[in-house]
Amino acid sequence: MRILVANANTTEAITTLCAEAARGAAAPGTTIIPATPRFGPAVIATRLENAIAGHALLELLAGHAGQVDAAVLAVSHDTALEAARQLMPCPVVGMTEAACLTACMVGARFGLVTLGGVETYRELIGRHGLAARLAGLEGVAATPQDALRDPAAVEVLVLEGVGRLVAAGADAVVLGGAALAGMAARLAAPVPLLDGIACAVKLAEALVGLGLARPRAGSLAPAQGRVSTGLSPALARLLRGA
Amino acid sequence: MRILVANANTTEAITTLCAEAARGAAAPGTTIIPATPRFGPAVIATRLENAIAGHALLELLAGHAGQVDAAVLAVSHDTALEAARQLMPCPVVGMTEAACLTACMVGARFGLVTLGGVETYRELIGRHGLAARLAGLEGVAATPQDALRDPAAVEVLVLEGVGRLVAAGADAVVLGGAALAGMAARLAAPVPLLDGIACAVKLAEALVGLGLARPRAGSLAPAQGRVSTGLSPALARLLRGA
Amino acid sequence: MRILVANANTTEAITTLCAEAARGAAAPGTTIIPATPRFGPAVIATRLENAIAGHALLELLAGHAGQVDAAVLAVSHDTALEAARQLMPCPVVGMTEAACLTACMVGARFGLVTLGGVETYRELIGRHGLAARLAGLEGVAATPQDALRDPAAVEVLVLEGVGRLVAAGADAVVLGGAALAGMAARLAAPVPLLDGIACAVKLAEALVGLGLARPRAGSLAPAQGRVSTGLSPALARLLRGA
Amino acid sequence: MRILVANANTTEAITTLCAEAARGAAAPGTTIIPATPRFGPAVIATRLENAIAGHALLELLAGHAGQVDAAVLAVSHDTALEAARQLMPCPVVGMTEAACLTACMVGARFGLVTLGGVETYRELIGRHGLAARLAGLEGVAATPQDALRDPAAVEVLVLEGVGRLVAAGADAVVLGGAALAGMAARLAAPVPLLDGIACAVKLAEALVGLGLARPRAGSLAPAQGRVSTGLSPALARLLRGA
């Protein structure tokens, strides 16, 4: 099984980090294929960067359509997730989505720890329809760069956030942020910690195993005969549905 | 990997049907272990039967604790699901829960078709915190016995229900009811149809693969030193935490 | 009028405490009939115990069906409440349900103070559809045993919790927990304090007074012809609807 | 026990109808005291009339403060309910509120049948925080005048509405509208029908029985030292808190 791990920002170090976490979680027969967009923001920290990265990520995915069995979005904002599902002929899983859905299977309510602000994660969880399962959000005072450079220091802060979320009623905690990929396995916490990339890889494998047919109706049915201008050849072709 | 497929009613034919569907979905290295409770209702059709079956199912699970890698609840009401998670030292997945979470990964909103009344499914989806993802519920005029005896006739009714849900905005449809186990794979529908048992097996495999630690805090932490009277030895022992 | 006060755990001291609180609230012509289950957990502190106790409580209720005019569930988790309503030919009221509904009649938003963790109460109030009326939950660091042994010390902690809830916008406060039965009347608080048992007795009397017919349709219609194995004769008979 | 049954419109026939329904539901020792406002709309059919009637009803209540043990608002919009609770030194219950809370004790979800439009009832139930318990609303093509003049014809329409609500999942149905007071007891329906006046009288008796103290804090604490112009002497005095 071939799983594309598609970063949505242009920082190769993040792609590499996520690919490593993905390989650590993948089943024996699964091959991880990392990919980085051609254009867009170096890091996605705000709404503006996230909206731009959506196009970059879709172009990246389009270039792999038909060549992979599933795609994992290695971006904690689950950027352009529904659009990617409509685009691709294979299952697509977002890393935060995957961690939240997994959290729902190991706890009643879950929390989320991330680096920096929490508001866009609150919205994301609301968009996924999971607000009723959310016990709280904790933003740690550190940047993705800090996490890459001095992970031990960031781990201390993350564990403090986990503690506050457990006190607030969380039965499980999602680590949100591509820069935290792989960290959960190194931490000892009183409740399960969920790594977005690991969860996404396992859920992608599960979806491939189910072998569901692609929809012919509904809001995720493939585009047919849609005209466009100035897009990459692969993306334009998938819009045409040819 | 050993996955317990635990029915919550005492009808062996349902256990057998679910075990077959589970084997059809399981990965090569997965062994399916079917189990049926010692006491309780023959079929769970109402709130009263479901509440009684909770105890029967927990007793059944307790007898397998430590001998399986995961448990799938082969009962569409996800009976005693959270209690089962607290009880067992391994992942536990409910069949309707699994189908709904999987539906969230292949569509924006999903519907559910079941046999008979829909109100307890509406509540169940609400209890899972997924009401915002629900496009509608369709109750088909047939009994579990009908589905076992004349599946082809029931399949026609189910597909009509699927059609109405797609018109109401569903991108995917859950087939709810243990008696429908295995039916999804035989139907041709315009959107993905989700079989609870198949989804539960794949998600159980995914959870086993993640290897999450058992919680030491929160509402699912194992019982410790709890005293009881008149319960099965295995259940009483797990309540004591010995 | 005969009102059954049915404990769901096997601790007679809790049954006695609740029966006393019930007698203190009952109208002159009301007789309180205390009852304790034959099996199950000694105290219900977790999800697991609550699910097991559901069966124990339903068996207990079944043994009194037709001999009482109403039943009060003397367990703060409102264990198996809807199932009990389907089972019994008379009104059934849960003690926390009763306190919350009463709180809705004396305030805009209410709070709840309990002993220990609050998450299962949050879920319970959500299941009752009253989350929008909830101002907050306070868990006091004391056990039911503490409340029985040294009520004065626990009263101090409860009043502190009440104060925090009033500051958070509560117009009334529910005392949650069978072990707190009767405490509300002894405390002087700036807002009404609601005793679950007292509220349940008064609402049960009100329901008996209304003389509503039993449903013949809907999710609480009595079971008819349901087959079971290994249940108490009374419970099995009510499932058969004979 | 003296219970004020306070109409909010100026039509004496409605006051009389509600007083009769109240007497039919009251316990032996309860005296029903009917009252009609001095000014305001003849019938409350729209938002505008409801807002005006709030003042009229509060003036009416103020004139009975200290002379009754509880007040029932005999107006299906639960007009000025929270304000009335702040005003009066005794329990106050709204008739639709009472029917909805009672419905919550005899069913999982309830419906409401009324004469004419349903939107203000949808809002009212939302304001009471009970939207999650609402299965549906049915507006019958008849006026309050029709109900007073030819109740049998209206009963047929109401029963049809009840049937549709049961099909939509209602376990109980509220009859909304002061002009329907007393009708529920005459109808044979497959689920309990709830009469607002009867429910309000029983819940008012229950609240009086509980003997809760008046709040000294929160949003329903009595007014103190509030200055006003042009109000009735009783209302102005209660605002001053003298």
Place this chain on the structure above:
Amino acid sequence: MRILVANANTTEAITTLCAEAARGAAAPGTTIIPATPRFGPAVIATRLENAIAGHALLELLAGHAGQVDAAVLAVSHDTALEAARQLMPCPVVGMTEAACLTACMVGARFGLVTLGGVETYRELIGRHGLAARLAGLEGVAATPQDALRDPAAVEVLVLEGVGRLVAAGADAVVLGGAALAGMAARLAAPVPLLDGIACAVKLAEALVGLGLARPRAGSLAPAQGRVSTGLSPALARLLRGA
């Protein structure tokens, strides 16, 4: 364009303050017409006063019907807003409603700072259906009289509340309370501060510019042939629809 700025309490100083704020926000061609009710509470601080003021405000508005192009309710509780919309032949905007809707256009979630208790504002925002956009509420320990007498001291407190709301995720903050009219423009805050009167004037101008027809159906259609007793001639006439 003539915009009525209708206070709902009888304190002329508040009317004057709001009229000044309105003039500061109005477009060149807009004339502001201040008005104060004939009767009712001097200040609206509680539910009781708000309910009484509804009638007073509607009487006041009725007296200007047909003579103004729009009405702004200069009362932070948006008193009788929907009733006023049904009553008047022109657009009607509430000051807190206007500030909240404007906040939705300049931020993802907004907060609200007011003087004193916050619960009625929480309800108001819920009634407007905007609870999902609310980041938090802060009640400042000061009275409307303090704000009129020593605005500088109150401004310090308000800015502290704004800071807490920004930390809680607010992208914009509403200043709630007629006594705060005009204050927003004097404060330097890290996010936009919204003045209810200014927002209401601009939105009223926008609505006049749209020239929408009055509804002939729905819950805001004008009253027709409604009979009343003891109301002001203008109000009674508009109820009759003559």
Place this chain on the structure above:
Amino acid sequence: MRILVANANTTEAITTLCAEAARGAAAPGTTIIPATPRFGPAVIATRLENAIAGHALLELLAGHAGQVDAAVLAVSHDTALEAARQLMPCPVVGMTEAACLTACMVGARFGLVTLGGVETYRELIGRHGLAARLAGLEGVAATPQDALRDPAAVEVLVLEGVGRLVAAGADAVVLGGAALAGMAARLAAPVPLLDGIACAVKLAEALVGLGLARPRAGSLAPAQGRVSTGLSPALARLLRGA
């Protein structure tokens, strides 16, 4: 005042249609500046096209930053609205957002009629936090091309949809879809019909009139020092915050 009317698809005819509707609604001193993206889908009908168009629209807006007083997004999906607000130094209003917020000021609940499927509008209104105000959605069996080619035929279908929404409780109806720009003014309906472009222009004028400061904190604060690759010079410069 200069208002940019920015289309998000590349069809000039839609830009022209929206610009005409904008000019019809604009105040005397307002200049409408139409703009069409350089790349992207010809029409936005699906999630995939909408996600791609986000980047195209942001690039278009960036090119006008500092040269306009406000921007109206002439795309009924309110594409990249929050990102646009973060990007631009001036107010930004989405056309469907504007129509929904306006609908909130002229009715209790509103409906929406559009061409084709309704699910993405349901999500959009949910994302705006206005789901509680939504009475229903109606999808008319016609394409944007139909609306441009034979508006009269589409108007008949739209009015039928409006009728169904009024019956479902809508006090006002939004016409959703850039291809319907200008249609509302030509239709005679029993409730106000809201044209997205007209509403957006009036609300944009109102926001300009308020003169609110740009946020320095929160999720819409301007980007500072953000690095990117392969974006248009204007967009890259605004990300850098130079």
